[in-house]
Amino acid sequence: MRNRALFETxxxxxxxxxxxxxRDKTYRNYGARGITVCARWDQFQSFLADxxxxxxxxxxxxxxxxxxxxxxxxxxxxxxxxxxxxxxRTNVHLVIGGESRVVADWARSAGLSxxxxxxxxxxxxxxxxxxxxxxxxxxxxxxxQRHRCYGQVGERAGTAGRPGTGPVDxxxxxxxxxxxxxxxxx
Numbered sequence: 155m156r157n158r159a160l161f162e163t164x165x166x167x168x169x170x171x172x173x174x175x176x177r178d179k180t181y182r183n184y185g186a187r188g189i190t191v192c193a194r195w196d197q198f199q200s201f202l203a204d205x206x207x208x209x210x211x212x213x214x215x216x217x218x219x220x221x222x223x224x225x226x227x228x229x230x231x232x233x234x235x236x237x238x239x240x241x242x243r244t245n246v247h248l249v250i251g252g253e254s255r256v257v258a259d260w261a262r263s264a265g266l267s268x269x270x271x272x273x274x275x276x277x278x279x280x281x282x283x284x285x286x287x288x289x290x291x292x293x294x295x296x297x298x299q300r301h302r303c304y305g306q307v308g309e310r311a312g313t314a315g316r317p318g319t320g321p322v323d324x325x326x327x328x329x330x331x332x333x334x335x336x337x338x339x340x
Contacts (some may be wrong), residue, residue, distance in 0.1 A: 160198070164208050168215050169201045172225055189217075192226040208232050216241060246272075248281040260285050 160166055175184035176191050183189075195201040204227045205215075215225075216233035221243045223229040233241070245256045255263075261271040264285045274284035 164211070165202055165205070166198060168208070169195070169198050172215055176225065190224045192224065194227075195225065205230055205232070214238070246275075248275075248285070250281050250285060265289065 173191055173195075175181045176189050177185055179185045195204070208214075209232050212234050213232040214235075216231050216238045217223055217225060217229050218231045218233065218237075218241050220229050221241050240256050240259065245258075247254050247256055248260055250260070257271055257275075258268050260281075261268045264271070266285075266289060270289065271284055274287070275281065279287075
């Protein structure tokens with residue numbers, strides 16, 4: 155590869171950007187934090203030999219496994235955005251049964267929202283209990299109930315369950331829907 159073509163590669167741009175971020179103290183998440191690049195990588199060819207070619211346009215440099223560590227051969231990889239999102243220093247990791255994952259991954263596998271899992275942990279639940287306890291089916295049913303035909307308007311007025319009293323009934327009457335279709339009985 156000719157020298158000029160080498161400077162136009164995504165690997166060269168990633169290497170150059172890495173050096174700039176770490177050497178410039180105005181980059182608060184890099185240079186200002188003391189993140190450095192190993193001396194071996196002062197030469198692009200050494201960097202390329204250690205890291206290799208970028209696997210795809212979806213990949214960029216990631217400090218892994220230590221997001222707080224320096225740029226050096228044992229702590230850099232090419233990673234996608236999704237992989238990098240799991241390697242942020244702000245992530246909360248839970249260890250359950252000897253397996254460490256970020257909260258978002260535990261929540262997804264348990265069928266919970268991240269917020270629910272965070273709330274449980276903040277309330278003092280153990281990680282095992284927070285992940286293994288299913289969502290509250292009673293609360294879910296109550297949440298769905300609010301969106302039925304009779305809705306909250308009818309409930310507030312004390313007319314819930316009676317035809318012609320909810321927002322769907324009112325709007326349905328305005329546009330000429332037959333009563334049976336508004337109530338699912340037709």
